[in-house]
Amino acid sequence: MADNIKVRTEKIDYASPLYLQVRSLVQTKIENKEYLPGTAIPSDNEFAKALGVNRLTINAALEGLVSEGVLRRVQGKGSFVVGEKISRDLERLQGFTQTMDGRNIDFSVKVLKKHKRRAGKFYGLIFDMDPEKYLYYIERLCYIGEEVLSVEEIFVLDELVPKLEGIDLSVFSLFEIYGFYGIELKEAEQTLEIVRLDKREAKLLKMEENESVLMVECKTYDTNEQLIEFSRNFTRSDYCDYTVHFKR
Incomplete structure (x- = not known):
């Protein structure tokens, strides 16, 4: 049985489709926070015993929630609550911390x-700088609760933020740090692509190698139109989606 989760005996109305009732029951428990995002729900056998229905009915009910993105089945481990996706707006200039702030998450x-x-040839071209000059390189994991949402690689001009190495990035966001140095961000260019994970990225995201994820590359500029930051973000599509608004 999943840790700290018990299945109470529930009343079933045999006059209506059982699998729909079971699906509704599980959905309600998720909405009421009885089954929390990232946690395993009781097994098919436990549900079947508590509800007095067969495992095929339980399986049909849970598969419906899997197809809706509410649950995720993991072979040999059980069914887990995915929870609500985090929506990120591609039109807004904001980092992970700014996206999460105010959402009670x-x-x-x-x-x-x-x-x-060193910038090297590739990043030297991106930043239009001498390949022998230095950038700050940051790799970090972004979590929702205990679940990994994304892996980020960030490159920042060393000369603009010379003391970055001594700042705790778990306390201050990069946007806050730019403000410390009087850097005012103006705009960004973002590119969204679906890519397959390599072995290391998959391990960090707790996924399988070659699984598909959303990759967002972003170039952030200041008010002088100087490139300040280049980032590459690999995000789990089952936890997050992106929105673009079009106006006529």
Whole structure:
């Protein structure tokens, strides 16, 4: 049985389709926070025993919730609550912290790497800088509760934020740090692409190698139209979606 989750005996109306009643029951428990995002719900056998119906009925009910993106089945582990997706607006200039603030969502950031590195040819072209000059490189995981939402790679001009190495990025967002240095952000260019994960990225996101995720590349500019930051974000599509608004 899933940790700290019990199945109470529920009344079933045999006059209506059983699988729809079971689906509604589980959906209600998720909406009422009895089954929380990221946690496993009781097994098919436990549901069948508590409700007095067969496993095929339970399976049909849960598969319906899987197809709706409410649950995720993991072979050998059970069914897990996915929870509400995080919607990110591609038209708004905001980072992960700004997106989460005000949404009453438990979120956190874990920095895996933060160090200086030479720009090299590829990033030298992106930043229009000498390949021998330095950038700050940051790799971090973004969490919703205990679930990994995304992996981010961020490159920042060293000369504009010279003390970045000593700042705790789990406390201050990059947007806040730019403000410390008087950098006013103006606009960004974002590119959205569906890509397949390599072995390391898959491990960080707790997914399988070659699974598809959303990749967003972003170039952020200041009011002087100087490129300040280049980022690459690999986001789980089952936890997050992106919105673009079109106007006529």
